[in-house]
Amino acid sequence: MNSSEMYDNVEHDYSLIPHSFNDQLWKIDEIYGLKITYAHNPSKFWIVIRINQLDVFHKFLQCYYREYGRFHSISRSNLGWHRYAVVYIYKSYYRALLVTVPMKYEDKRVLAFLIDYGITVEVPPTNVLVLTDELYKVPQFAIRATLSGIGPFQSATWTSEATDTFRSIVKDLLLVGKVKRVDRVRRVVEMELDDYYCKTSCMGLIKNALLAKRCAMPLSGFEKERDLKFREPPFFEIEAGVDQDTECVKNTLKKITSSYPEIPKMCPVSIKHLKII
DSSP: OGGSSSSSOOTTTTTOOOBBHHSOOOOOOEEEEEEEEEETTTEEEEEEOOHHHHHHHHHHHHHHHHHHHGGGGGGGGGGGGGGGEEETTTTTEEEEEEEOOOOOOOSSEEEEEEETTTTEEEEEGGEEEEGGGGGSSSOOOOOOEEEEEEEEEESSOOOOHHHHHHHHHTTTTTTTEEEHHHHHHHHTTEEEETTTOOOOOSSSSSHHHHHHHHHHEEEOOOOOGGOOOOGSSSSHHHTTTTTOOHHHHHHHHHHHHHHSSSSOSSSSOOOOGTTOO
């Protein structure tokens, strides 16, 4: 990347970054390898299918912005011109959709949705940097997903215990997901989940583990979507910062940072050399 690209560039202000959801030819009952990057509850979580590509991309982002981040600062008065940016939090850099930008001096935080991980965070304006042109071309990695065929156990909403159980089951696991339904309007994939290596005590399907622990109960299949209160709030509201579990967010981000103890000091000239696009 040459020096002419290292400036506050507004060419892509209101462009949309492509979405990995649209790159998949989703087929019912097809099986996909995946990892869950963040779980709000069993009905609202974000998955990544291009696992290796995200790993390479994340390393590049850290390497590049550690070296050149000082060239990509955004003045506070120009924050409103940017739809996407790079944010720095818990010692790592992430691509982000800017949800809210402070308009007054006393508003000191920017709300941002990390599009490659499905996590919403608050950062100070000084931790918001320009997203370079070529990084707009890499599809966002995080895909909305929901667990098929179950709802909360004797409750209208998921309890914190059920959510914690789900998170502990899927934590750090490489999973396989069988597609049961695809909502192409909201870009949501409904799946059954299983451990990729089938060596855990998850009793086969993740769903069965939640049922066995009395954290969930099966749906009959005849429920109307509007009656499934446990599927509220919708994804877009969670991504906008509604009902955030700040402790889980913090722990997840710290875990991501600790997963990359060594970042290469020499960056490729361009992300094109990494064969991600």
